[in-house]
Amino acid sequence: MDATAAKVIAGTMAYLNENYLKLQAGYLFPEIARRVREFCEANPEAAKRLIRCGIGDVTEPLPPAAVQAMKAAVDELSVRETFRGYGHEQGGDFLRSKIAQIDYRARGMEIADDEIFVSDGSKSDCGFILDILGDRNRIAITNPVYPVYVDTNVMAGHTGLPNESGQYEGIIYLPCRAENEFVPEPPNEHADVVYLCFPNNPTGAVATRAQLERWVSYAQEHKALLLYDAAYEGYISDPQIPRSIFEIPGGTECAVEFRSFSKTGGFTGVRCGFTVMTKRLLAQTADGRELPLHSLWHRRWSTKANSVSYPVQRGAEALYSEEGRAQVRGLIEHYMGNARVLSEAAKAAGMEVYGGKNAPYIWVRTPRGLTSWQMFDRMLQELNVVVTPGSGFGSEGEGYFRISAFNSRANAEEVARRLRGASFS
Amino acid sequence: MDATAAKVIAGTMAYLNENYLKLQAGYLFPEIARRVREFCEANPEAAKRLIRCGIGDVTEPLPPAAVQAMKAAVDELSVRETFRGYGHEQGGDFLRSKIAQIDYRARGMEIADDEIFVSDGSKSDCGFILDILGDRNRIAITNPVYPVYVDTNVMAGHTGLPNESGQYEGIIYLPCRAENEFVPEPPNEHADVVYLCFPNNPTGAVATRAQLERWVSYAQEHKALLLYDAAYEGYISDPQIPRSIFEIPGGTECAVEFRSFSKTGGFTGVRCGFTVMTKRLLAQTADGRELPLHSLWHRRWSTKANSVSYPVQRGAEALYSEEGRAQVRGLIEHYMGNARVLSEAAKAAGMEVYGGKNAPYIWVRTPRGLTSWQMFDRMLQELNVVVTPGSGFGSEGEGYFRISAFNSRANAEEVARRLRGASFS
Numbered sequence: 001m002d003a004t005a006a007k008v009i010a011g012t013m014a015y016l017n018e019n020y021l022k023l024q025a026g027y028l029f030p031e032i033a034r035r036v037r038e039f040c041e042a043n044p045e046a047a048k049r050l051i052r053c054g055i056g057d058v059t060e061p062l063p064p065a066a067v068q069a070m071k072a073a074v075d076e077l078s079v080r081e082t083f084r085g086y087g088h089e090q091g092g093d094f095l096r097s098k099i100a101q102i103d104y105r106a107r108g109m110e111i112a113d114d115e116i117f118v119s120d121g122s123k124s125d126c127g128f129i130l131d132i133l134g135d136r137n138r139i140a141i142t143n144p145v146y147p148v149y150v151d152t153n154v155m156a157g158h159t160g161l162p163n164e165s166g167q168y169e170g171i172i173y174l175p176c177r178a179e180n181e182f183v184p185e186p187p188n189e190h191a192d193v194v195y196l197c198f199p200n201n202p203t204g205a206v207a208t209r210a211q212l213e214r215w216v217s218y219a220q221e222h223k224a225l226l227l228y229d230a231a232y233e234g235y236i237s238d239p240q241i242p243r244s245i246f247e248i249p250g251g252t253e254c255a256v257e258f259r260s261f262s263k264t265g266g267f268t269g270v271r272c273g274f275t276v277m278t279k280r281l282l283a284q285t286a287d288g289r290e291l292p293l294h295s296l297w298h299r300r301w302s303t304k305a306n307s308v309s310y311p312v313q314r315g316a317e318a319l320y321s322e323e324g325r326a327q328v329r330g331l332i333e334h335y336m337g338n339a340r341v342l343s344e345a346a347k348a349a350g351m352e353v354y355g356g357k358n359a360p361y362i363w364v365r366t367p368r369g370l371t372s373w374q375m376f377d378r379m380l381q382e383l384n385v386v387v388t389p390g391s392g393f394g395s396e397g398e399g400y401f402r403i404s405a406f407n408s409r410a411n412a413e414e415v416a417r418r419l420r421g422a423s424f425s
Numbered sequence: 426m427d428a429t430a431a432k433v434i435a436g437t438m439a440y441l442n443e444n445y446l447k448l449q450a451g452y453l454f455p456e457i458a459r460r461v462r463e464f465c466e467a468n469p470e471a472a473k474r475l476i477r478c479g480i481g482d483v484t485e486p487l488p489p490a491a492v493q494a495m496k497a498a499v500d501e502l503s504v505r506e507t508f509r510g511y512g513h514e515q516g517g518d519f520l521r522s523k524i525a526q527i528d529y530r531a532r533g534m535e536i537a538d539d540e541i542f543v544s545d546g547s548k549s550d551c552g553f554i555l556d557i558l559g560d561r562n563r564i565a566i567t568n569p570v571y572p573v574y575v576d577t578n579v580m581a582g583h584t585g586l587p588n589e590s591g592q593y594e595g596i597i598y599l600p601c602r603a604e605n606e607f608v609p610e611p612p613n614e615h616a617d618v619v620y621l622c623f624p625n626n627p628t629g630a631v632a633t634r635a636q637l638e639r640w641v642s643y644a645q646e647h648k649a650l651l652l653y654d655a656a657y658e659g660y661i662s663d664p665q666i667p668r669s670i671f672e673i674p675g676g677t678e679c680a681v682e683f684r685s686f687s688k689t690g691g692f693t694g695v696r697c698g699f700t701v702m703t704k705r706l707l708a709q710t711a712d713g714r715e716l717p718l719h720s721l722w723h724r725r726w727s728t729k730a731n732s733v734s735y736p737v738q739r740g741a742e743a744l745y746s747e748e749g750r751a752q753v754r755g756l757i758e759h760y761m762g763n764a765r766v767l768s769e770a771a772k773a774a775g776m777e778v779y780g781g782k783n784a785p786y787i788w789v790r791t792p793r794g795l796t797s798w799q800m801f802d803r804m805l806q807e808l809n810v811v812v813t814p815g816s817g818f819g820s821e822g823e824g825y826f827r828i829s830a831f832n833s834r835a836n837a838e839e840v841a842r843r844l845r846g847a848s849f850s
Binding site: 062 | 440441442443445448482483484486487489495496499503504505508509511512545546548549552553560561576580617618648650691694708709711713715716724725727728730731732733736737833
């Protein structure tokens, strides 16, 4: 805003951020919660056999290593001699160094400790990152997509209004379809900022090394910034598939990576994640000066946060211990076992099934031309299973639904049983 | 941004948020940390007797009620039957209802449970609130002030550049001086949004009922929004002084209140706070429609957050139990005991002392015309005591320094002893 102009404007009431008024309906998951609540209230008997495979929320207990570390940290805070108050706004050194060393340097990626920024989860980070970016960027986002990327851009005023299919004016949408195996190629037009998420939420697709190389090439050619959401990287078992964008030569100069302990350590309620931003990542001013984003991001954290709860950070650190890593592997194997059971059942029911191999999400074509919400309602009413309607992730998600593998084995098997017996004619 | 215009701009590189480049030097506390680190490295002997009264960080262990509740919550998460994942993005009902009932309704203020928004601390909230406000607001901020209010407005593009005294173009500064007992009267000009903080950080001043009534009247007349930071309300012992802006008739229709468990429960490292926003609080669109801010704030939390760590919320809840409340009172009495010791010593050393009666901060005029940073350096070098230079809080803080009462009694008494023996001639 031009501050001089501001002086001339004498408002008669505080102004709200009108961009919020462009947002459509409720955020997806609250809307699902509302429909489920209404169904359960109207059908108390069916409610008893309800199984939730909707929101991607973990179900298994925390790894014992994290439990022990969190309790030990709380104990530290209960004694004057070991009490700690404010920590580094960007995260504790003890945690940042573990992340940088074990997740990156040990795998051949040059990431310094102070290039790790600890947060309360990658959902927050995906929104916060816009704080340090300018308003003139051309934004490209895959479709379907995790709704947070789009909605935070709408809130920040980077879009116009949505059209009939729910696409916002001003965003470049990258269609992800069965034809491209749900991994889009870089567009023919210029974008300044591109959101990518692999393993993908919601489709469960993963990007090959060659595909990611093409994205890094695009970013180099266009000097674009890749916002790479790797929250599900722990679910990749295929050794050919990159787990980080920084595995691709040049990636550290063109990408920010988002990661989370939500789906590895079962931290959806504990809250911890991080972003990785190298000091070599540049962006420009309107007059063309190229500056590192790192100092802006560092300043953002210094000014707007006081880091993550100390016991939580100690819990996250414990996931890097030998026991912690084994326990995380156990959790992932459990959920991927569910994914196999659910995928096979959906296939056996005659459905077209994607994902679920290197990702905890199964992406299923709705049978007989049902819309996503029709399928959601029928799964709820007939099978008493909550799924996520594909259209909630964008117009290209229409005609699909997502089954989450985050569940107990007993529930996954019961859902599989109901799916095999289902008929959506 | 006009989305149509955006299509015309074909940038050659991702743009950064240039408003960050307007920010001055480092954020205050990192700058203090840097000077202290350099001093300690150069003077290892003096470093051993260093006492920190700078950053307002608590020193005493967590209340046992919170420790017990946090550990019990971690135990809950360690067992499948009681495991919890994502909570309500706006905070757990168990905590929101306690806050609304005990802090507000029991004291005669009409606040509903869903008007409480739980966060990781009021520092974050003070920045986040700008997400839902428009860019055309005239912002008024006290001087001196907690730097976060100013810096987050600079980041959001609500200001021009700073002038020689560090004041940003576009902000209305409200001087707080000894003459007005550091409580400003409403200005003669129009403001849309006003930041107020009582008990004040850094001056330790409190606002009387009559003073707050004048601010609510101003807000009603100008349809202004008051952003009321009550992070230190627990330190008010004078029953005549309001602890909430909502105690003033009309306050619920013109103010947002920020509160924190940092200085009551000693949660600076645990991280929990909350905002209170009633559904009766309105703001306007550019074309003059008046809408509740509550739905925007609710949506912000749904989209950008997954609430606060579950064990942390249970720890905060425990501060409302009978034992928890007694333990919090004990902590506050401890720190206010320090405040008395430190105030008396500074007075005995011939200094002009403010605050420290209903607030954990003592605001002291520098002797003999020393600047704030000169006094900071001399306190560091001669007394080996870290204070906060007043000018770090704004131009009106020049000529003052802040002593924090957050310390052990032994340290407070030692600082008092050194102060009494000091000579800054």
